[in-house]
Amino acid sequence: MKTLLNLIWFIFGGFVLALGYFLAGIICCLLVVTIPWGIASFRVGAYALWPFGRTIVDRPGGAGVPSMLGNVIWIAVAGIWIAIGHVATAIAMAATIIGIPLAIANLKLIPVSLMPLGKQIVRTDRLMAGYGR
Template identity: 80%
Template structure:
């Protein structure tokens, strides 16, 4: 079932969403000082490409002060706008029965798009998927 949902997701927006995150990662890496956000964008692009069967957890060891400050900057510069875009897209997808799981996947992308630093994407089938601690 996860594979079917991932294929439907890929066709109805996942590919474009992943390409957007990938391009943002390239721009961030090209600007040198924003490389941490570029790496996070690449990680989110992979998650946006194939979201069903995976989840986002905190990295082991917790997040440090640098990650927290980086996430605050990210929220102010881009995170809030990306989250609003995910909410708007989720509402549009939820208007159809077949789009409801896709809307839920879009909502699952909001936390990592708001605060990408200090997060890790893991398969949900593993015992540590719910919590990394």
């Protein structure tokens, strides 16, 4: 079921969404100061390609003050706009019954789009086995 949902997701928005995150990552990596946001953007872009069967957890050992400050800057510069885009897209996807799981996946991307630093993306089967706790 995860594979089918991931394929539908990929066709109806995941590919374009991931391209946006990858483009943002490239732009962020061009400047030395914004490389941490670029790396986080690549990580979120990979998650946006195949969200079903994976989830977001806090990094083991805590994110720390630098990640918190980086997330505050990210929210002010881009995070809020990306989150609004995810909400708008989720509303459009939820208009059909088939799109409801896609809308839920889009809403699942909001926390990591708001605060990408200090997060880790893990497979749900590993999480259930105790990894990432």
